Amino acid sequence: NAGVTQTPKFRILKIGQSMTLQCTQDMNHNYMYWYRQDPGMGLKLIYYSVGAGITDKGEVPNGYNVSRSTTEDFPLRLELAAPSQTSVYFCASSYRGWNEQFFGPGTRLTVL
Amino acid sequence: KNEVEQSPQNLTAQEGEFITINCSYSVGISALHWLQQHPGGGIVSLFMLSSGKKKHGRLIATINIQEKHSSLHITASHPRDSAVYICAALNYGGSQGNLIFGKGTKLSVKP
Numbered sequence: 001n002a003g004v005t006q007t008p009k010f011r012i013l014k015i016g017q018s019m020t021l022q023c024t025q026d027m028n029h030n031y032m033y034w035y036r037q038d039p040g041m042g043l044k045l046i047y048y049s050v051g052a053g054i055t056d057k058g059e060v061p062n063g064y065n066v067s068r069s070t071t072e073d074f075p076l077r078l079e080l081a082a083p084s085q086t087s088v089y090f091c092a093s094s095y096r097g098w099n100e101q102f103f104g105p106g107t108r109l110t111v112l
Numbered sequence: 113k114n115e116v117e118q119s120p121q122n123l124t125a126q127e128g129e130f131i132t133i134n135c136s137y138s139v140g141i142s143a144l145h146w147l148q149q150h151p152g153g154g155i156v157s158l159f160m161l162s163s164g165k166k167k168h169g170r171l172i173a174t175i176n177i178q179e180k181h182s183s184l185h186i187t188a189s190h191p192r193d194s195a196v197y198i199c200a201a202l203n204y205g206g207s208q209g210n211l212i213f214g215k216g217t218k219l220s221v222k223p
Contacts, residue, residue: 033211040215041215042116042198042200042212042213042214042215042216043198043200043211043213044213045210045211048209058210059210059212088153090155092155097209098142098143098160098202098209098211099160100157100160101145101157102157103154103155103156103157105153105154106153106154106155
């Protein structure tokens with residue numbers, strides 16, 4: 001099993017550009033999560049999903065959108081990139097809600 | 113005031129020492145997570161607990177719900193334990209939930 005995979009690993013965006021961060025898991029987990037980690041700060045929950053077709057906002061959802069059309073995939077969309085979105089983004093999944101989470105390797109995003 | 117606070121922020125230990133990392137939270141919680149972030153950035157879930165104590169190898173996690181406090185202990189520490197240790201308070205009801213993370217404790221174990 002590959003576990004949780006994220007692409008790309010690194011990306012530099014210009015202000016106003018859009019992009020999608022990809023996240024895929026092969027463990028048949030129902031719950032998936034997106035977090036961001038800013039330097040010196042704790043992780044913050046952006047969005048989460050309890051199953052295909054169901055998503056909900058976390059603590060910091062503004063500027064992001066998600067979809068969950070399949071159990072495996074949970075992409076995160078940035079529509080109009082801003083410097084405040086410079087961060088490391090982690091995707092995670094869990095079999096049961098809010099239990100042990102398996103994290104992807106992260107995507108380091110810089111918005112200039 | 114942060115809702116989840118960890119202490120110390122940084123910790124340096126000699127190999128073999130007993131390590132304690134503390135986590136205090138001010139919110140009502142359903143459970144508490146401990147995670148480990150490796151120097152390369154990867155994150156691994158260590159424990160989720162809602163009461164009492166859990167043990168896995170040389171790691172022990174305890175929680176006191178009344179005092180809103182949790183501790184992570186590492187016995188016989190080793191340089192490979194060097195990492196950032198993060199606690200996160202879980203608050204959920206029904207299908208709504210949120211994890212509130214501490215800023216982490218950076219542990220360095222010297223040989």
